[in-house]
Amino acid sequence: MEKRVLLYYTGGTIGMVLDDKGDLTPGKPGDFTKEVKRHPELFEKEEEDGWIVLPQKATDDCPSQYIVKYLIEEVEKPIDSSNMLPEEWNVIAEKILYEAHKFDGFIVLHGTDTMAYTSSALSFILPNEFSKPVILSGAQRTLFEPRSDAVENILGSLLMAGCYGYHPTIQQVSLFFDNKLFQGNRVTKFDSNSFEAFTSPKFKPLVEMGVDITVNYTERWCSTICHTPYRPLGNDSDARLLVLYPGIQEDFVRSALEHAGGVVLASFGSGNVPSFDWLQEAVKEASKREVLFLNCSQVFKGVVVPIYDVSSWLTEAGVVSGRDITPEAALTKMIWVLQEDLSYTERKELLERSIRGEMTEMIDPK
Ligand code: ASP
Secondary structure: OEEEEEEEEEEOHHHEEEOOOOOEEEOOOOHHHHHHHOOOOOOOEEOOOOOEEOOHHHHOOOOOOOEEEEEEEEEEEEEOHHHOOHHHHHHHHHHHHHOOOOOOEEEEEOOOOOHHHHHHHHHHHOOOOOOOOEEEEOOOOOOOOOOOOHHHHHHHHHHHHHHOOOOHHHOOEEEEEOOEEEEOOOOEEOOOOOOOOEEOOOOOOOEEEOOOEEEOOOOOOOOOOOOOOOOOOOOOOOEEEEEOOOOOOHHHHHHHHHOOOEEEEEEEOOOEOOOOHHHHHHHHHHHHOOOEEEEEEOOOOOOOOOOOHHHOOOOOOOEEEOOOOOHHHHHHHHHHHHHOOOOHHHHHHHHHOOOOOOOOOOOOOO
16 A cells, blocks of 8 residues: 655755855755655655655565655745744645645655744644644754765654554654654754754653654544634734743833733743732733733743742733643744634633643643
8 A cells, every 4th residue: 555745845954055155055956856866765766757665675664564655845945944934834734735635644844943833833723633644854964964864854754654644643743853753742952963853851752763663642632622724824923932031121021012912931940930010010911901921931841830929920910821831832822822813711711721732731739
C-alpha cells in the first residue's frame, strides 16, 4: 500500500547556503529539491509525475509495510523564520487544507527559531476535525553540509507521516526533531547549538525513535470543543506577550496594555507576579475594558498554581491560569481566541479550557 506525503519547504537553516558576506540565507529556487534527491537515504527513484519514492529499506522496521512516496514543494520565497508572520501561518494552513485530498500526511520544513510558534498556531488554525499528520521539522545545519541533522530529520518525519500516520496520536500537528516527535503546541526551542534543539518540558514526546520506535500515547488529545472551523489570522492582532522581570516599570506595563485585546503574562515560578498596587490597578482597569489575560510561567517546567499570597489577586483581576501552557502556545492561542467572533466571557472560557491539548486541564489545588 502507498502513503503519499507533501514535503513543503518554507525556509530555515535546513535549506540555507552562505551568501557573499558569509551569512546563512535561503538558497536559489529548486536547489533544496535537487539536494534532497542526492541523498540515497531519502531517494530511491523519481517517477514520471514527480513523486519521489523513499527507499524501501528505510521503512523495513515500520509496523506496516507501506511504500512512502513524496512530492517536494518549495515556497516561492523561502524565509528565515525570524521573519515569520501570522499571515504566513495561514498560507501553510491553506496549503494543507487545499491539498488534503491528495496526501496522507504533510511535512512543513521550517526554520527552527520560530517553529514552536508555527506548530502551536497551526494546531489552533486547522479545523478541529482535521486528522492527518502535519509534522514540522527543520535542521540545525544545512542539508548541503556533510555533518548535518537534516537527512535524519527529513527521514524521521517521512516515516512518521507515512508509516505511522494511521496512529491517532500522530494525526495532529506535531514537530519532529532529533529522533523525537512532539505535540506541536507543547514544544519549545531550548538549544540553538545542539542537534537536540527542541523539548517538550511539560509533556512527554509522542514518539521516541531509538533502536526501536516507541509511540507513547494511544490516543490523540481529546478536545471538549466540538467544532472549530478554519479561520485565518491577521498580522494586526492586538495580542501581547508581557514578560515580567524585577524592576518592571509602570509606564512600560501601562503602554503594553493600552491598545491590547489580550495579554499573556509570562510570570515567575509557579505563576507568580508582583503584588504592587500599580500593577493590580493596571490589570484590573484593563480587565474592565475587556482585555483578556492569560498567565503562563516563564520557567521551563513551571506550572501555574495559586499557592502564594503575592499572586492571590490575579483571579479577582480577571487573569486566567494557563496552567502548564508554553509561552508559544499561550500567545498563539490568544491571537486565535481574539479573532473568534465571541463575547469577552466566551473568549475567557476558551482560554480556561484545553482546545487542542495545549494544556493540562486540572482541578486547582485550592
Ligand atoms: N534562523 C534560522 C530560522 O529560524 C534558524 C534555523 O532554521 O535553525 O530560519
